[in-house]
Amino acid sequence: MSEGYSTSVATEKPILYNAKHERIDVDELIDTCKKDPNRILADDEIGTVVYVGDLGISRLSGLAHPKTGEFQNSNGHWEQKVIEITRVRFPAKTIRRQIGSVVMSITSDSVFLVRDGKYIRKVRGEDLANGMVLATGEKIFW
């Protein structure tokens, strides 16, 4: 799932919403998209990548906006616009981390933007450590 700079959380069952802010099921969304072969950017040994950027799909990420740090909905979480949905065919290694107030499952090779002095650098999910601060200001606790 991507919006250019998104983090990669475990995507087996992401929390998705349609343009009307109604909860939708990822399997049903992928099945619907498969009716238009052009939306299936890849469907192979690695997995499936589906383009949904024009459908107004958003995902509840549990984190703030990676650029602005803003929280956008009433639950205090940023609804991230989804451009592509990626389903990996084989099991991805996941780990648990507390980021800000949220305990979440992330894939070990997911990418996070972390403050490093006056710079921002990328850190793999498995390398997130206690005390790091995301670009959005959320602290890593464990």
Add this chain to the structure above:
Amino acid sequence: MVTFKNKLEETVFQVAKDVCGQRAELEHNKVLEIETTNKIETAGFSGPPKKEIDIITAGYAPNVKLLISCKQYSGSKAEPSDIQEWSAVVKIMNKYSAGTIFLGLVISASGFTSGCESWATSSNLALIPPLKGKQTSCEVPTSLQMIRRVLNALTKRLTFPHDDLLVAPGFYNFVYNLTKDFEGRDVQKSDDARYVLIETGWLSSFGELVKTLIGKKITCVIGTTECVGLKLTDNFAFRVVENQIQFGTDDNTPPGKNSEPLCMKNLSNEKCSFSFVKNLVEGQSLTSAADFGTHFEFGLANEINLGFYRNMLHVVRTHNPIDQNLL
């Protein structure tokens, strides 16, 4: 007669031809020139800016071209200077384009030094193999699978609004997202994958097994010298071969010779016959599944749990109390 500078270039060009057909071009020592030549700022004593390069161009309708640079160094990785050079080429081509949109991609047989990433993201150049923040080895065949996946995906992606791809790091991230999971595939392969699709040999997962098989009916229980398994409706099959679980479209060629597996019933592990198990489970649909690592188990519609061990089947009725619902 097309000549290639190295094997990587030859294979990448073949992939580009497969995907883009006649719109894939290879040119050596091509003098790449800008399309708009009447700008004052490009005037020079030797004419407008141009650069002699070796290039593979993958053309996309309506007017998007992907400029691919193939780097094959012996014993060293591609460096930031390689990225900077290609970035300059793509940037100038776009700045003085007469309508064509140019995207850039660099593929390196030996990978990239870590310093390449920020140069690539800031100039929106895609890298294959991707830089993932740790030392990973990526063989050339894997890189070629990556570029085929990217070229195919780009063909479809460009049929939708794609302005976001043109702004850094849109295209870099697009390619990154399409290629990052190859690492996981290769790690799984080296670790003796647990789940494998029968028809393709592709790695799979418990989730895909459940999505594929739950609801199917058992048409036959099979046992061979090397596996135990099920034939299912809609020509699906499930097999346990040593520690591996194979499932998917049935190829009707389970490994080994026909052989009746050891069969047990109830939690007390009493021996029973293969025909007893077959009579109990054939015709039943799969309602649930569980992988215990040491063995795999299906829940069936008639409230029987059917367990698969190495060359052994185990059936248990799930009614309570247990001692009054023995098989």
